[in-house]
Amino acid sequence: MTTTNDRPLAPPAPAGSRIVFAPKVSLADRYRRNARGRRIDNALRFGVPIGLLVIWQLAAMLDLFDRRFFPSPGDVVESLGTAIGTGVLQEAALVSTYRLVVGFVVGALVGLLMGFVLGRVRRLNVALDPIISALYTVPKLAMLPILLLIFGLSDLPILILIAASVFFIVVISTTAAVTAVQKNYLEPAQCFGATGLQTLRHVVLPASLPSVFVSLRLAAGNAVLVLIGIEFVQGGAGMGYLIWNSWQLFDVGRMYVGVVLVAVFGVLFQTLITGLGRLATPWTRRGGSASSH
Amino acid sequence: MAALDELDEIDPGTTARTDPKITVKGLERHFETPDGLLQALGPMDLEVRDGEFLCIVGPSGCGKSTFLRIAAGLLDPTGGEMAVNRQGTGPLSAMVFQDYSIFPWKTVEQNVRFGLEVGAGAPADAEERVGYWLDRLGLAAFRRSYPSELSGGMRQRVSIARALVVEPEILLMDEPFAALDAQLRMLMQDELLALWQEHRRTVVFITHNLDEAVLLGDRVIVMSKRPGHIVGEFEVPFTRPRTADLRGSGEFAALEQEIWANLRSEAYGAADAVTPAAPTVPTRRGLFRRAR
Structure with a gap:
């Protein structure tokens, strides 16, 4: 998701002032940011399910709940x-x-x-x-x-x-x-x-x-x-x-x-x-x- | 295709070539609407000469497209008749639609071949003909592309190739360039002009654009607002072969102006504009019924 403008609008400038629209981020930075965004997406896609499994396993090993009803992933x-x-x-x-x-x-x-x-x-x-x-x-x-x-x-x-x-x-x-x-x-x-x-x-x-x-x-x-x-x-x-x-x-x-x-x-x-x-x-x-x- | 078959039987190709290709007498078409029967077209009388490029202009909803659909055999008239003199044994008509109507699931080549595959069955020279028209319209490089990968102009070229490949006796064109931007539209007009001068056949061409009508047509017919009938007829005197340079000439502008004056007074009823009619109160009878 990219929005047209990623910053909140500045307060209205006083009359008579000059309003300039210019790049806020360099092209290289923009490219880097998009690449990073894709990496984050992938990390979330695979990381969250894996993370949940790990938490589940840890919780089971710490006996946080009854393993008879909620066996650990290992079980x-x-x-x-x-x-x-x-x-x-x-x-x-x-x-x-x-x-x-x-x-x-x-x-x-x-x-x-x-x-x-x-x-x-x-x-x-x-x-x-x-x-x-x-x-x-x-x-x-x-x-x-x-x-x-x-x-x-x-x-x-x-x-x-x-x-x-x-x-x-x-x-x-x-x-x-x-x-x-x-x-x-x-x-x-x-x-x-x-x-x-x-x-x-x-x-x-x-x-x-x-x-x-x-x-x-x-x-x-x-x-x-x-x-x-x-x-x-x-x-x-x-x-x-x-x-x-x-x-x-x-x-x-x-x-x-x-x-x-x-x-x-x-x-x-x-x-x-x-x-x-x-x-x-x-x-x-x-x-x-x-x-x- | 009952309507086309009926047209075929009217005259089995024995008439002299000087006879009109299409004869329209008192043609009418009504549609059923929630408010009763609505007359969309007619009575309309018209003769289209063999090999003529006829342009029809008129306000929106005047029944131009209805007329074309009757000629294509897609609609039956509800009154009067349209007779077509058949010369060959091939397809009687083919149509180029306003919204292209090419199939998104077929490649460019498959789209062009469509008209040859259905109906009477593929002729022996089908591949040659498909190849020729792909080349002629500059589509050869895109033959394996899907329409979604093409620009609007390219899609309309596919639609034109699809119609011409069957070599119809009559080519019907329903505002074929209406969806194109102004520059592309002029380029396509020039292309069609060259194409038609090379492969002459009877064309009925519907447009909103007077400039287009005068550039392309041998004759321009002006239709009234609904129910559409003919209110003006203009012979276009410019000699063939024409080129796009014609647009700049004074005679061209004068004829365009003359047609516009006729269209404005007759079709749009310019007199009405001076004294606007009392605003009509829309009568709503159903929740989602359109007020007319």
Whole structure:
């Protein structure tokens, strides 16, 4: 953040005096100051989380709080080692990743497809919008017992729920993005005689991609929430189960391992989708040129 | 493109070349507004000769753009008709939009190729044509750039190349230089002048700028305020090929002045300005409804 003037305004000069606007800082100093500013930003970005961990560790070592409830970072790392050693963690991570990826991909694909159709066929949107709005508001977890009743105690109800949570976010934002494609992009397509499919490919799809990827990222975060929620109550495996099971066994260290890993997992998943989005929309990158082909 | 197809069927290219390219008879367009039906255009009668560069000037909201959109097949008229004599088999018209309307997600080259890729499908010489127009408009060095990396003048060149690459029978231009600064605008006018004198085709060019209309046009049409109809018509007598030097001549200034006098009295109703009408009380019926 740079302000236009970094000093408070001087009191008004008396009439008849000459007011001079001249550099207050030399160019070299200005450059040095900006470079220092960037170093400070980076130090804050990495230093604050690390500093917090160090304070936490020190506080634990000084017995400032009950280590049974608040294990130190060292204890958590130790639990991580144990969990990896026994193979519990890998198994849980694998199961959760599988559920998340399958549910997300299915929900996202169906949501995208339907979003584009609803966005382009106005009448269909008019007909289905109230239903989608109503179903979207139903908490997905509330549907779990019904799905368990129908499909039994398998992975299928879990996958369906994750896919549903992704689907609604994606379909609603995609429909909105498609209907919001500006007329000044659609008119040239119409003018040059583009067919419906060509308009979709050359205009509607790329025009809505940036907001579609925002919705995919939101849906990814939400899918992790839903997944952990489901695994708490049902599933017998996965990261959510690991956390819940650790609580039941009063293995506090492993509980923290689970929570931290779920957070890391969520960040990685969202970063992956943001990265895919950047690849898919090269024109939104600042100063980005098309790679030669 | 229902409207274009209808236009095609009116005359399957058997007419002599002396016939007007575009014949407009009693053309009208109405729009639905919250306050009822609003007539934006017409009745309008006009003939555009084959190969003519026709400029249309008029006040804002007089229906100039509506007329152009009807000609492009983007809008259907609500009354009267517009007939176009078809000569070739290629695209009937292409349009250069005021706000460029080039696609930010396509590179310069992809933008120019767009008109060839959609519709009838790419012709065999598509690559050559794209290359030619990129060169002709000085875009070759930027072919892999995205529009966001280009200046306003460059973007408008892309828009012009995109329209010309399909070799339309009619080129429609909707205030193409309105968003450019005054100097760039003059440069682009000079470029378009040279371009058109090299590749003659029927052009309908809409502008606010009288100087631009007189420099470029064979004929200048003045339209009234809404609902727009024709209130003045001026043949531009200067011989072709013209150059930008024309701007400095006395005849040029005189013609511009004459058109302005017509536009001011007929279109802007200068007489009204002397005795201003009683201020109208805006009627608001909804929370966010615009008062008219």
